[in-house]
Amino acid sequence: MFTSTSALVALVGSVSAGNVLWDGRLNEYSSSAFLDDWSWSNAVGPYQYYIHGDGPSSDYVNVGSDYKNPADSNSNGIQVTIDDTSTWNGDSMLRTELIPQTDAAINKGKVFYHFSMQHTGTNPPSASQEHQVCFFESHFTEMKYGLISGAQGTADKQLRWYASGESQWDVTFGAGVWHNIAYGIDFDAGTVAFYHSTGADDLELTVEHVSVDASSNGADWHLGVLRLQSGGGSSDGAEDWNFSGVYIESGDLTKSVSGPGGSSGSKAAASAQSEVSSTTQMKSSSTTAAQTTFQTQVKPSSSSVPADSVSSSSNAVQPAASSSTATTGISIPPVSSVSQMSSEAVSASATSLAAANTVGSSSSRTESSSQRSSSMPTQTMSTPPLSTSTSAGEQQCEIKYVYVDA
Structure with missing residues (x-):
């Protein structure tokens, strides 16, 4: 897993x-x-x-x-x-x-x-x-x-x-x-x-x-x-x-010292970057920042029926209130969604079912949508890469779909 x-x-x-x-x-x-x-x-x-x-x-x-x-x-x-x-x-x-x-x-x-x-x-x-x-x-x-x-x-x-x-x-x-x-x-x-x-x-x-x-x-x-x-x-x-x-x-408070569009100076981000095998790349903008979604899908069994997906998404973490006073935090609207997003699953050779912790991929595919739902599609299909353009004030966010053996 x-x-x-x-x-x-x-x-x-x-x-x-x-x-x-x-x-x-x-x-x-x-x-x-x-x-x-x-x-x-x-x-x-x-x-x-x-x-x-x-x-x-x-x-x-x-x-x-x-x-x-x-x-x-x-x-x-x-x-x-x-x-x-x-x-x-x-x-x-x-x-x-x-x-x-x-x-x-x-x-x-x-x-x-x-x-x-x-x-x-x-x-x-x-x-x-x-x-x-x-x-x-x-x-x-x-x-x-x-x-x-x-x-x-x-x-x-x-x-x-x-x-x-x-x-x-x-x-x-x-x-x-x-x-x-x-x-x-x-x-x-x-x-x-x-x-x-x-x-x-x-x-x-x-x-x-x-x-x-x-x-x-x-x-x-x-x-x-x-x-x-x-x-x-x-x-x-x-x-x-x-x-x-x-x-x-x-909107959301940028906590990173590097500011919007930059890599974080925090140790936690550096550690996360080294642990994740598939990297997330963002095209920086001076006006908006994209929400990034990571989804994990269980690899289909021999019956070819895909299992339910588990998604994990996050915006900037909101600051915790001080323990000495009542919480009166600023209500911050969510970050603007991206107009164009593209995702690409990377092909890899299938691994044995015994290697339960090894990430595999049974196929390669490219998907494009303006907004991603919280569950994966129920049918796998191959489509050619979709060329998208990004205007000023927009960002692209690469979303990685990771498959695991059942």
Whole structure:
């Protein structure tokens, strides 16, 4: 019998993804030079770029693989720098910020704002001054680092998640550690949840939904850093902050660090990939992700009557609620089904009935349908491969049918 069902389910969960509303991963750019061309009359690229100092873009923003989470195979890195020159609009605050440039509904319904953040220890952030990071104008959800303005003490090395004006979670912000974060915002219900992991690990629900005054005009989420100056505008020098995996999605939460369309950085997915002899391949898309279904069919006996099939299918696994609070999880609609799917059974020489654990195949066939039912057909027939085309916004998913001896 085929016994890798758990591995298959783990693999399916790792590749499921939501619907990307806006993509700020900058994979099409090798430098930040395009930002020098940005203006309100020449809105190039996925970001608005107007909150920065007077120098060239390379003084404040740099793009490249050196600045990304190495576990993320589908994202470019973005290094944001603040220094004594990065003042804006006459304020004493030091600011370098990028804002999503899109007409998509990133401020409506249930959405997830993704980003990973890190510092290397070179030009580290000052622990003696408050930093507001990846925030909305109304500050209903944001990250903070350093000594909060008005707090007692001289330094605070904790990275904190704030919601509704209060610290909800914190961790030591050590050099070299990538923190993967998603804000799970429900603009209709007025709540935000916090998802977090480090390194290559998949995101986990860390803080359940907090009631907030969730409001946004769709152009007021700031990727970057604002530092409040203390001591009459004193500065501890330049700071470099690294970001990657920046995108906004609706639908199912993408837990993988690699984001939609990428291979998971989790150990479970890697283990599942090595256990499954027939691989599942997905054609990546920036808008949708396909549901993958694995079906196991008992090999027909000599009477040629096929047995009932056993199917196992999975979308992205939903996060478990914290044991300390009541479950109030976001209700997430299912991932959009794929318009075209093709499946192909691989021929193999038949094995003896005594080898009950050996996967065999009595015939080769190719099937195509827009949606797969939960049971196998009752009649085997050979058909030529069906050529299908996939338009933008669609994905192909290869479905494997595995036969086992009765």
